[in-house]
Structure formats: structure tokens, C-alpha cells
Amino acid sequence: MRASQDDFENAMNQVKLLKKDPGNEVKLKLYALYKQATEGPCNMPKPGVFDFINKAKWDAWNALGSLPKETARQNYVDLVSSLSSSSESSSQGKPGADREQQEYENLVVTSEDGITKIMFNRPTRKNAISTQMYQEIMLALKAASKDDSTITVVTGNGDYYSSGNDLANFTDIPPGGVEEKAKQSAIMLRDFVDTFIDFPKPLIAVVNGPAVGISVTTLGLFDAVYASDKATFHTPFSHLGLSPEGCASYTFPKIMGPAKATEMLIFGKKLTAREACAQGLVTEVFPDSTFQKEVWTRLKAYSKLPQNSMRISKQVIRKIEKEKLHAVNAEECSVLQKRWLSDECMNATMNFLSKRSKL
Numbered sequence: 001m002r003a004s005q006d007d008f009e010n011a012m013n014q015v016k017l018l019k020k021d022p023g024n025e026v027k028l029k030l031y032a033l034y035k036q037a038t039e040g041p042c043n044m045p046k047p048g049v050f051d052f053i054n055k056a057k058w059d060a061w062n063a064l065g066s067l068p069k070e071t072a073r074q075n076y077v078d079l080v081s082s083l084s085s086s087s088e089s090s091s092q093g094k095p096g097a098d099r100e101q102q103e104y105e106n107l108v109v110t111s112e113d114g115i116t117k118i119m120f121n122r123p124t125r126k127n128a129i130s131t132q133m134y135q136e137i138m139l140a141l142k143a144a145s146k147d148d149s150t151i152t153v154v155t156g157n158g159d160y161y162s163s164g165n166d167l168a169n170f171t172d173i174p175p176g177g178v179e180e181k182a183k184q185s186a187i188m189l190r191d192f193v194d195t196f197i198d199f200p201k202p203l204i205a206v207v208n209g210p211a212v213g214i215s216v217t218t219l220g221l222f223d224a225v226y227a228s229d230k231a232t233f234h235t236p237f238s239h240l241g242l243s244p245e246g247c248a249s250y251t252f253p254k255i256m257g258p259a260k261a262t263e264m265l266i267f268g269k270k271l272t273a274r275e276a277c278a279q280g281l282v283t284e285v286f287p288d289s290t291f292q293k294e295v296w297t298r299l300k301a302y303s304k305l306p307q308n309s310m311r312i313s314k315q316v317i318r319k320i321e322k323e324k325l326h327a328v329n330a331e332e333c334s335v336l337q338k339r340w341l342s343d344e345c346m347n348a349t350m351n352f353l354s355k356r357s358k359l
């Protein structure tokens with residue numbers, strides 16, 4: 001089977017996750033295959049003999065001759081896949097060897113061009129948010145709030161932005177029983193949402209694919225939301241015996257009006273990206289084929305704006321709401337603590353985990 005554009009983009013993301021530097025030879029090969037896959041045969045003038053780096057790159061690309069773009073794309077995906085598996089097996093062979101380098105298990109966090117990017121990284125679970133991942137997101141946001149970047153971006157690796165709360169979170173019952181679990185979860189959820197409410201810099205969501213549950217509700221706390229036209233927005237709380245969180249009980253009626261918010265939050269209506277944009281939840285929608293390029297070009301331009309001015313403007317815009325948002329968050333968590341113990345919620349969770357239901 002030929003590698004698709006999605007496979008190619010996933011492979012590009014995978015390269016950033018490699019735990020081990022693959023070495024210059026492999027990096028040149030990756031560069032050449034990437035150029036061939038995206039631009040075709042080498043079309044650049046040959047760099048001078050003393051321009052060592054660019055000449056090495058040119059040589060590698062030029063050596064691919066007239067290799068078709070599709071074949072180059074496939075070879076790129078295959079090469080990344082072989083690198084990913086060998087870097088996984090070598091780190092398994094040396095337990096703990098790469099721990100210090102990789103701070104997060106479920107996120108990839110990078111800082112470049114004044115932008116800190118926090119990428120959900122559980123693509124095989126559709127970026128479902130496990131208990132550990134909630135903690136990691138809070139840590140990453142707190143670190144981003146203090147680093148040198150001017151803006152912070154949250155996005156997902158793979159085809160989903162996030163499928164929301166990992167429903168397996170509720171299977172890890174502590175000695176205190178389900179009541180204790182519900183209490184712990186409410187405390188964690190409240191801290192989690194507070195971290196978004198208090199985030200001091202422009203916070204941007206780059207919604208690369210479908211978003212479910214808490215990954216949708218928290219969008220109401222972002223400063224801008226850019227979405228691929230492949231993204232959908234779904235809050236199936238009633239189907240799961242739940243109730244809204246992430247301050248959506250307040251932000252959604254405010255953003256889209258109570259009637260539209262009801263359709264989403266009570267009846268679980270799934271919105272397309274364009275519908276979510278028309279309702280004001282999404283700032284702008286881009287065709288999936290150009291999504292990453294267009295959004296990152298724009299974000300790079302925004303990240304060059306004066307840092308203090310952006311922070312202060314955000315403060316002015318949000319200040320009046322902060323207290324209200326914290327109160328809403330506390331109330332939603334307290335309601336959910338009871339909901340998690342309800343038969344409606346327990347049955348829905350069991351049905352999903354025993355593979356009897358999906359959204």
C-alpha cells in the first residue's frame with residue numbers, strides 16, 4: 001500500500017520524536033527524500049565547494065535523480081518507521097537511559113521561533129487523556145507560562161486532536177473505593193481547568209482532527225482556535241451520563257448562545273469545523289491539505305509581536321471573567337463528582353470499555 005499524505009505528515013512528526021540522533025548520513029537521506037516528495041527532482045543551483053552543509057544537502061537530493069514524488073514519500077515513511085522502531089528497541093535495552101531527555105511520556109513539547117508547542121502524543125489511543133497525561137499537560141502549561149516564548153500552542157499528533165478523557169481512567173480504583181476515585185478525579189479536573197483559566201500568554205489551539213469531550217470544552221478558554229476542515233467538535237456528555245466541564249456550561253452559551261450550546265452540551269450534537277466556526281467556537285478553518293503550512297506561517301508572524309503587550313492585552317481581556325470562571329469550574333467539578341458515581345455514567349463507561357459502544 002502506498003503512503004498517503006497523512007502517513008507522510010505523521011512520519012514528519014515522528015522524526016521530531018526520535019529519542020536518538022540518527023546521525024548526519026540518515027538526516028541527509030531524510031532531507032533529500034522530503035525535498036523529492038514535496039518538490040520533485042533537485043531544482044536548485046549547486047552550492048559552492050566551501051558551502052559544505054548546503055552542498056551535502058544538494059548532493060543528497062540531486063542523487064535521487066527523477067525518483068517519483070510518491071516513491072520518495074513512501075521511502076521517507078519507511079525510513080522513519082525503521083528509525084522509530086530501532087530507537088524504541090534501543091531505549092528498551094537500556095532502561096531509563098533516555099528518561100532525562102524525554103520529560104513527558106504523552107506529550108511532545110518543543111520551543112522554537114518564540115512558540116512553545118505542546119503536542120498530545122498518544123496517537124494510537126486517539127490522544128485520549130490519561131491521568132498521567134492530565135498531569136503532564138498541567139506541567140507543560142506551567143513551564144510554558146514561564147519560558148521565553150511569546151505564544152503557546154496546543155495540538156495533537158496523528159489523526160485526532162484528542163478523544164477526550166481516557167475512559168480507562170475510571171478503572172484504576174484506589175483502596176478508598178469509587179467514592180475516593182471520584183473525589184480525586186474532581187480535584188484533578190479542577191486543577192487542570194484552572195491551569196487554562198490562569199494561563200497568562202496567548203494560548204492557541206491548532207485542532208488537527210476530531211476533538212471530543214474535555215478537549216472541546218477547554219477550547220472556550222483558548223485565545224484562538226484554528227481548525228482543519230477535517231476536525232469535528234463533539235461533547236457527548238448525556239450519552240456518557242455526564243455533565244459539562246471545562247467551564248463550557250458558562251463559556252459555550254456565552255460564545256454561541258444558549259440554544260446552540262444546548263444542542264452541543266445536552267443533546268451531544270457533533271459540529272463540523274465550519275459549523276463550530278459559524279458558532280464562534282473556532283476562529284478560522286483551513287483546508288486540511290494546507291492547514292499546517294498556513295497556520296504555522298501565521299503563528300510565526302504573531303509570535304514576533306511584542307511579548308509584554310500581548311500578555312497585558314490578554315490580562316485586560318480576561319481579568320473581568322477570571323473569578324467567574326474559577327467559580328464555574330468548582331461547581332462543574334462538584335456536580336461531576338456525583339455524576340461519575342451514577343448508574344448512567346458507570347454503565348456508559350463499561351459499555352465503551354467492553355467494546356459494546358462507541359460514539
Ligand SMILES: CCCC/C=C/CC(=O)SCCNC(=O)CCNC(=O)[C@H](O)C(C)(C)COP(=O)(O)OP(=O)(O)OC[C@H]1O[C@@H](n2cnc3c(N)ncnc32)[C@H](O)[C@@H]1OP(=O)(O)O
Pocket residue numbers: 124125126128129163164165166167168169185186188189212213214215236237240242245352357358359
Ligand atoms: C478525570 C477528568 C475527567 C474529565 C471528563 C471529561 C469528559 C470527556 O472527555 S467525555 C469524552 C470521552 N471520550 C469518549 O467517549 C470517546 C471514546 N472513544 C470513541 O468513541 C472512539 O474511540 C472514537 C470515536 C474516538 C474513535 O473511533 P475509531 O473507530 O476511529 O478508533 P478506535 O479504534 O475506537 O480508537 C483506537 C483505540 O483508542 C481507544 N480510545 C479512543 N478514545 C478513547 C478514550 N476516550 N478512552 C479510552 N480509550 C480510547 C479505543 O478504545 C481503541 O483502543 P483499542 O485499539 O484497544 O480497541
